[in-house]
Amino acid sequence: MKRSNQTALYMRLSVDDESYGDSVSIETQRTILRAYAKEHGFPVYDEYVDDGWSGTSFDRPAFQRMLADADAGRIGCIITKDLSRLGREHVMMDYYLEFVFPEKRIRYIAVTDNEDTEHGLSDFVPFKNLFNEWLAKDTSRKVKAAYRAKYAAGEYICTHAPLGYKKDPEHPNRLLIDEDTRWIVERIFDLAAHGHGAQRIAKLLAEEQVPTPSWLHYQRDGSFAHIHGENPGEKAYRWTDTYVKSLLTNEVYIGNSVQNKKHSISYKNRKMIRSPKEEWIRVENTHEGIISAELFERVQLALASRRRSTRENTVQIFAGLTRCGGCGRALGYGTNRAGKKPIAYFNCSGYRRYGTARAGCTQHYIRYDALYAVILARLRVWAALTPPEKQRLLAGLLRTSGREGAAAAKKRASELAKAEKRKAELDRIFSILFEDRAAGRITEYNYEILSEKYQAEQAALAERTVRLKESAGKPADDGSAQRWGALIEKYAAPTELTAELLQGLIEKITVHEAVKLPNGVREQELEIFYRFPRAEAESLSQTVSDGSPAL
Numbered sequence: 001m002k003r004s005n006q007t008a009l010y011m012r013l014s015v016d017d018e019s020y021g022d023s024v025s026i027e028t029q030r031t032i033l034r035a036y037a038k039e040h041g042f043p044v045y046d047e048y049v050d051d052g053w054s055g056t057s058f059d060r061p062a063f064q065r066m067l068a069d070a071d072a073g074r075i076g077c078i079i080t081k082d083l084s085r086l087g088r089e090h091v092m093m094d095y096y097l098e099f100v101f102p103e104k105r106i107r108y109i110a111v112t113d114n115e116d117t118e119h120g121l122s123d124f125v126p127f128k129n130l131f132n133e134w135l136a137k138d139t140s141r142k143v144k145a146a147y148r149a150k151y152a153a154g155e156y157i158c159t160h161a162p163l164g165y166k167k168d169p170e171h172p173n174r175l176l177i178d179e180d181t182r183w184i185v186e187r188i189f190d191l192a193a194h195g196h197g198a199q200r201i202a203k204l205l206a207e208e209q210v211p212t213p214s215w216l217h218y219q220r221d222g223s224f225a226h227i228h229g230e231n232p233g234e235k236a237y238r239w240t241d242t243y244v245k246s247l248l249t250n251e252v253y254i255g256n257s258v259q260n261k262k263h264s265i266s267y268k269n270r271k272m273i274r275s276p277k278e279e280w281i282r283v284e285n286t287h288e289g290i291i292s293a294e295l296f297e298r299v300q301l302a303l304a305s306r307r308r309s310t311r312e313n314t315v316q317i318f319a320g321l322t323r324c325g326g327c328g329r330a331l332g333y334g335t336n337r338a339g340k341k342p343i344a345y346f347n348c349s350g351y352r353r354y355g356t357a358r359a360g361c362t363q364h365y366i367r368y369d370a371l372y373a374v375i376l377a378r379l380r381v382w383a384a385l386t387p388p389e390k391q392r393l394l395a396g397l398l399r400t401s402g403r404e405g406a407a408a409a410k411k412r413a414s415e416l417a418k419a420e421k422r423k424a425e426l427d428r429i430f431s432i433l434f435e436d437r438a439a440g441r442i443t444e445y446n447y448e449i450l451s452e453k454y455q456a457e458q459a460a461l462a463e464r465t466v467r468l469k470e471s472a473g474k475p476a477d478d479g480s481a482q483r484w485g486a487l488i489e490k491y492a493a494p495t496e497l498t499a500e501l502l503q504g505l506i507e508k509i510t511v512h513e514a515v516k517l518p519n520g521v522r523e524q525e526l527e528i529f530y531r532f533p534r535a536e537a538e539s540l541s542q543t544v545s546d547g548s549p550a551l
Helices: 016-024 028-041 061-071 090-103 125-153 181-194 198-207 212-219 224-229 240-249 292-304 349-359 367-383 385-438 444-472 480-489 499-505
Strands: 007-013 046-053 077-080 107-110 165-167 174-177 257-259 262-264 270-276 281-282 322-324 331-336 342-346 508-509 520-531 538-544
Touching: 007 028, 007 061, 028 046, 028 077, 046 061, 046 349, 077 538, 090 107, 090 342, 090 367, 125 538, 181 198, 181 240, 198 240, 240 292, 292 342, 322 331, 322 349, 331 349, 342 349, 342 367, 367 508, 367 520, 499 508
Parallel strands: 007 046, 007 077, 077 107, 322 508
Antiparallel strands: 165 174, 257 281, 262 270, 331 342, 508 520, 520 538
């Protein structure tokens, strides 16, 4: 096939290249290539631009379009500013320069590197390609270090703020609560705390025509009311249970930053994979939370113990709440169908699966109807308290809440002391580094690497110190005690147990092994852990005869 005399001007700029300024900008490349083509009489067929694409990958849209035009015989020459604009992976660069371009009868010119396949490439090209790849690797390492420093400082560097938040105009890497959308987050957590699963929540949001985050990002013009008043169609309210679950498990909503959850495979392969949990970077109190830590923890427990339907198609309302008093495992739900009437019961899941020998535990059996009766009776006792009794209970809860607040303040003071101690250590390290550099004991390159690393850590420590000092002056939160009192009022005089009621008031129920007394009566202890700031649980000993529902 006869080679075309048409020329392609190829330009590429990655995000990492932007640190080099205007010298490699797309406009600078375009100016150089157009001037070169005009001066040397190359007729330009088209310009191909990959803006924001790494040179370590050759699966770039404009690059592939250029190759397609070459295959079709439309172009016979490719010109780039330098070799690194074509690519930064030395094996693939050799492949294109030594095999692909000659086979397709494509002339290649790298202007500032003074390389032209028409006149034969210099012996230094392989070394230049190796250096370009090394530079990509080194840049990637520096960018990752910079990101990790930002993560450690609690900065939020994603493109969009999460639902319920907006970027701070003065500090784009900080989050501010978005008063227009925070209600959506509060609504979702409230539904989850009252026993609704992610699928049910997604359905309710769609029915209520609550706009999805993706729609808000697409349509938002600064007026949420305007968006909410539109009729964008079904897709604007198409919530998914996957997104709801991810929102419900995101610590950003209690004011924490958890980042580095994903990372690229390498500087050559930008495919993102999930990072091990121990590599996540978690920083507390980086911004104002939308919900309380207590509510968040309550939702996590509800998610971890999603209720499953039984064979009879009924919902098991105690799932996730009952625990074995011997080994701490969850109690399994079962039905004994040996008699005329099926008997529902719970027993230790470890014992059920492995037996006493392997599980190291005993049965811890309790009938469903007996557990139901005891828990309902106890909740009625709380609801039946007189106003003075409720006031005394609330006063006790507030005292406990105050002790918990003091413990949290002590922890913050300890963290602040550690941060200030490390800051002093870094100041000393910098002094030693400077002396070593002046004396020639370390190279300039190593000095710059270490200096960059420690400066990033200093910046992160400075941010953390400021946040700890700010939070030190905040009063202890007694809201958890007040909320529990409100829950008791809400569920006043319950006549039946529901998943919503149990999840709202009870954290867990520990069932101990029943003991048979000499008089033939069986006695069994239950511990009920309520959802309020109180160190001890309510312990009940239920004594029943052998003929009664076993406890």
